Amino acid sequence: MVHNGIEYGDMQLICEAYQIMKQGLGMSNEEMHAVFAEWNVGELDSYLIEITRDILGYKDEAGEYVVDKILDTAGQKGTGKWTSDSSLELGVPVTLIGEAVFARCLSAMKADRTTASKILSGPEYAFTGDKKAFVEDVRQALLASKLVSYAQGFMLLAEAAKQYKWDLNYGEIALVWRAGCIIRSAFLGKIKEAFDRNPKLTNLLLDDYFHGVIERCQASWRRVVVQAVEAGVPVPAFTTALSFYDGYRSERLPANLLQALRDYFGAHTYERVDQPRGKFFHTNWTGKGGSVSAGTYNV
Amino acid sequence: MVHNGIEYGDMQLICEAYQIMKQGLGMSNEEMHAVFAEWNVGELDSYLIEITRDILGYKDEAGEYVVDKILDTAGQKGTGKWTSDSSLELGVPVTLIGEAVFARCLSAMKADRTTASKILSGPEYAFTGDKKAFVEDVRQALLASKLVSYAQGFMLLAEAAKQYKWDLNYGEIALVWRAGCIIRSAFLGKIKEAFDRNPKLTNLLLDDYFHGVIERCQASWRRVVVQAVEAGVPVPAFTTALSFYDGYRSERLPANLLQALRDYFGAHTYERVDQPRGKFFHTNWTGKGGSVSAGTYNV
Numbered sequence: 001m002v003h004n005g006i007e008y009g010d011m012q013l014i015c016e017a018y019q020i021m022k023q024g025l026g027m028s029n030e031e032m033h034a035v036f037a038e039w040n041v042g043e044l045d046s047y048l049i050e051i052t053r054d055i056l057g058y059k060d061e062a063g064e065y066v067v068d069k070i071l072d073t074a075g076q077k078g079t080g081k082w083t084s085d086s087s088l089e090l091g092v093p094v095t096l097i098g099e100a101v102f103a104r105c106l107s108a109m110k111a112d113r114t115t116a117s118k119i120l121s122g123p124e125y126a127f128t129g130d131k132k133a134f135v136e137d138v139r140q141a142l143l144a145s146k147l148v149s150y151a152q153g154f155m156l157l158a159e160a161a162k163q164y165k166w167d168l169n170y171g172e173i174a175l176v177w178r179a180g181c182i183i184r185s186a187f188l189g190k191i192k193e194a195f196d197r198n199p200k201l202t203n204l205l206l207d208d209y210f211h212g213v214i215e216r217c218q219a220s221w222r223r224v225v226v227q228a229v230e231a232g233v234p235v236p237a238f239t240t241a242l243s244f245y246d247g248y249r250s251e252r253l254p255a256n257l258l259q260a261l262r263d264y265f266g267a268h269t270y271e272r273v274d275q276p277r278g279k280f281f282h283t284n285w286t287g288k289g290g291s292v293s294a295g296t297y298n299v
Numbered sequence: 300m301v302h303n304g305i306e307y308g309d310m311q312l313i314c315e316a317y318q319i320m321k322q323g324l325g326m327s328n329e330e331m332h333a334v335f336a337e338w339n340v341g342e343l344d345s346y347l348i349e350i351t352r353d354i355l356g357y358k359d360e361a362g363e364y365v366v367d368k369i370l371d372t373a374g375q376k377g378t379g380k381w382t383s384d385s386s387l388e389l390g391v392p393v394t395l396i397g398e399a400v401f402a403r404c405l406s407a408m409k410a411d412r413t414t415a416s417k418i419l420s421g422p423e424y425a426f427t428g429d430k431k432a433f434v435e436d437v438r439q440a441l442l443a444s445k446l447v448s449y450a451q452g453f454m455l456l457a458e459a460a461k462q463y464k465w466d467l468n469y470g471e472i473a474l475v476w477r478a479g480c481i482i483r484s485a486f487l488g489k490i491k492e493a494f495d496r497n498p499k500l501t502n503l504l505l506d507d508y509f510h511g512v513i514e515r516c517q518a519s520w521r522r523v524v525v526q527a528v529e530a531g532v533p534v535p536a537f538t539t540a541l542s543f544y545d546g547y548r549s550e551r552l553p554a555n556l557l558q559a560l561r562d563y564f565g566a567h568t569y570e571r572v573d574q575p576r577g578k579f580f581h582t583n584w585t586g587k588g589g590s591v592s593a594g595t596y597n598v
Contacts, residue, residue, distance in 0.1 A: 015553035093401035102392035107554035120548035234546035247533035249419035254314035255406035
């Protein structure tokens with residue numbers, strides 16, 4: 001299930017890279033075919049990048065690109081949805097697969113999108129930078145986002161192992177996913193190596209090699225998201241990956257305010273930074289005691 | 300359930316606005332207290348903005364702000380999760396509530412975040428613009444994102460009505476949510492008016508009033524997301540709302556490539572832009588016929 005969920009994420013990331021190059025940079029199928037051919041040699045070497053290369057170069061008998069004739073609607077009743085259900089059940093923020101599933105839902109709303117496209121406007125945008133350098137930024141953004149997606153997938157496996165008392169060998173799982181699987185890639189070999197280095201690795205992002213990848217790709221990743229936002233190109237998977245990265249490396253998130261709100265309107269209580277975990281406090285925020293409802297601590 | 304899901308979203312949006320002002324602009328509780336007081340008069344007038352104002356101004360007996368002493372971890376086993384499960388089941392892209400639920404999951408991983416914060420770096424950033432103008436940008440970003448969240452919530456209601464054969468009065472639902480509910484706001488009155496104008500409105504974003512709101516807020520919204528991305532402040536709800544907006548107004552999404560990939564590796568078939576819906580095609584991408592597996596059309 002996690003393999004297939006990751007496959008949803010990988011395909012969504014490839015689609016977003018394609019959309020940025022096509023819509024944001026105005027690149028042709030031929031140009032993008034060459035880009036994916038180049039990407040397939042190196043860190044992104046994988047079956048899905050390889051067949052994207054082939055698809056972008058494929059013409060029908062009329063000499064026209066088949067990819068341009070395909071309707072942009074996809075279904076999503078399978079294992080991507082199952083992975084998201086499981087993530088919600090186990091409380092693991094597998095945000096990228098979630099966005100990939102929802103992106104398919106949105107793609108299926110073709111008639112609504114066609115109507116909306118005639119009413120809702122986007123920004124004025126024309127790319128003015130160095131196209132070749134920006135395509136390399138897109139490659140690095142794709143790599144960094146892919147890393148976050150795999151980190152989230154392995155977080156889900158680890159939480160399942162904990163809750164269901166499974167003994168999982170994460171390095172072996174990475175290897176299994178290389179054997180004829182759709183997500184097979186050089187990248188999975190790096191994951192195996194990370195778990196060989198440290199079988200107790202708690203998160204792929206903390207492994208030295210992957211940490212180095214993120215450090216190296218980070219500036220490009222942010223530039224791509226900024227350009228996409230300014231161009232009005234939807235990149236839900238790239239952005240959720242970056243939000244996750246920024247959240248995961250934040251010792252302090254704004255959930256203190258969230259807890260204050262919940263304590264204010266529902267007396268849900270909160271823990272404190274200067275007190276042991278498991279000790280709960282309530283503040284009578286209004287000074288009246290009348291506008292909160294007590295007795296709902298576990299909602 | 301949808302009310303409570305939207306409540307999750309509203310709270311997450313407020314938390315992200317707070318985080319941008321606190322972390323990105325370095326504003327004090329006192330300054331943010333004043334900002335929320337101002338926001339509560341006008342388009343954002345609502346119970347949650349009002350109590351955020353109160354919380355940010357609230358000091359304990361030692362004269363210290365309580366909000367700073369609250370641990371930044373929140374639970375999520377309730378109706379937010381239920382709303383997301385239901386969105387996945389009905390195939391409706393309710394992305395903002397999904398991100399809000401996952402943001403709570405991430406907040407709960409306090410120990411992991413503390414470890415990661417010592418290893419994973421962020422960007423160098425110092426805000427250099429006009430602070431007052433940027434705070435107004437944040438207000439508009441919050442308003443636009445909130446509108447997307449409600450549009451998604453009503454999309455979920457509409458799909459449920461369709462699949463379960465319910466006869467729902469959407470204007471009345473908006474009114475009911477004003478009666479003592481946590482999400483009560485002036486905004487819900489505008490939703491009621493939109494459905495009064497057009498009881499068959501298919502999406503809130505297409506209503507003249509809300510369409511005008513989005514048009515007016517759009518540039519601010521993009522500026523806020525860009526600054527947050529450059530500052531390394533996680534804003535998953537702001538960004539997913541913007542991605543949804545950009546996707547929803549796209550007649551053409553990159554799902555054509557997605558369908559090509561699925562047809563390549565699994566012979567899933569695809570529809571075409573130049574043929575009637577319901578007619579399915581398959582391409583023998585490899586020219587060999589051997590590297591695709593047929594007979595899996597409905598996967």
